Amino acid sequence: MNRTYVTNQVSEIQTTLPSAIWHYVPAKDNPADCASRRVSALGFSSFSLYWNGPKWLPNSDDRPSSPFEPPDSSVDMEERVKVNLVVFKKNHWYLFHPYSSLGRLLRITALCFRFYNAMTHISKITSPYTTASELHQAHLSLIRHEQHRAFPEEIAVSKEKDDVSKRSRLLKFNPFGDGELLRVGGRLKHYLLSFNEKHPLLLPSDCILTKIVIEDCHRRCLHVAHNHENLPPTKWALGRVIKLHHGRDGLIRVVKLKTQRGTVTRPLLKFCLLPRATSDPKEVTSEIV
Known part of the structure; x- marks a missing residue:
């Protein structure tokens, strides 16, 4: 943890509560941390640190000294500004x-x-x-x-x-x-x-x-x-008839078409005539182009 931050926090606490007496307690001797040290329920009943406190607690001479330097009154207190940021992301449904x-x-x-x-x-x-x-x-x-x-x-x-x-x-x-x-x-x-x-x-x-x-x-x-x-049919590709294929009976059932992507062979059932508008918009005729 940042030492400057801790020093400023300690200085603020001592300023807020000037009559209180504060002393340093190492983390290993802090009874409040017993629950986070994986102590079993059976071992907790005989856990001396929780029930009796640190060993140096009865004797003030054995109290550990703080590793931090006393706060410098000339140092400005750190100003912490809380900013709430809301991010809204437009996701797909x-x-x-x-x-x-x-x-x-x-x-x-x-x-x-x-x-x-x-x-x-x-x-x-x-x-x-x-x-x-x-x-x-x-x-x-x-x-x-x-x-x-x-x-x-x-x-x-x-x-x-x-x-x-x-x-x-x-x-x-x-x-x-x-x-x-x-x-x-x-x-x-x-x-x-x-x-x-x-x-x-x-x-x-x-x-x-x-x-x-x-x-x-x-x-x-x-x-x-x-x-x-x-x-x-109105969505089919456009094409032009370039060859007729006669059957043995003389009837035409298959034609060859030239399209934008090349030539294809299609039966008569798989192509249709293009609509052609006459003078009357409501009357539509068809022809092969």
Whole structure:
């Protein structure tokens, strides 16, 4: 222990209680430390130091001297300032960590909301299974939670119908508020696509939920770039027919396509015609390009 610190503490005690008489007691002779010296219950009954005190206690001449020098009155007392520091760390939601599957995460979240709604009498449980609506609401709730964690300023601005700051990392996405959610804006609003395709929801890149969503997409696609059986036709890769394969009966069942990543051979059932808008936006025809 710092000798200066001990000296200052002793000086403060003697100043506070000037009429008291203080003497030095070595640690080995301190009866207050008996409990921390691994003394058994049987040996404690005959432990002389605890019951009788140090051997030098009856004779003041044998009292040990202090190894510390007397306090110097010219030395300023040490000033100790107590500072309370509170550290708040924004961690990811604990619910994301135990589950690596998006489907399981959505089911657990939906069951949590179902239990809360039942306890607060918001809704009644009508089925033992989670419904598509409950899973959809659970998905939106998880996205909303991560957006509020990662983009609090952008969400506050979107509620006021103002533009995001030029220093925002979402500026290039031209985000806009959809209730309490942030979506991608831009010129896609003029395309013949669904609302979710034109304005996808935003998620931060460092989010565990983002990683889970991407991994779920890879699983559904079987981790193969040209396999689109689990995606809707509008999400398939674009290609151009370069060769027709006739069968023995003269019918065409297989074609060769040229895509951005090379040429592939596909049966007719695994490619679709591109939609082409006519003069009437509500009427859509298709053609091969």
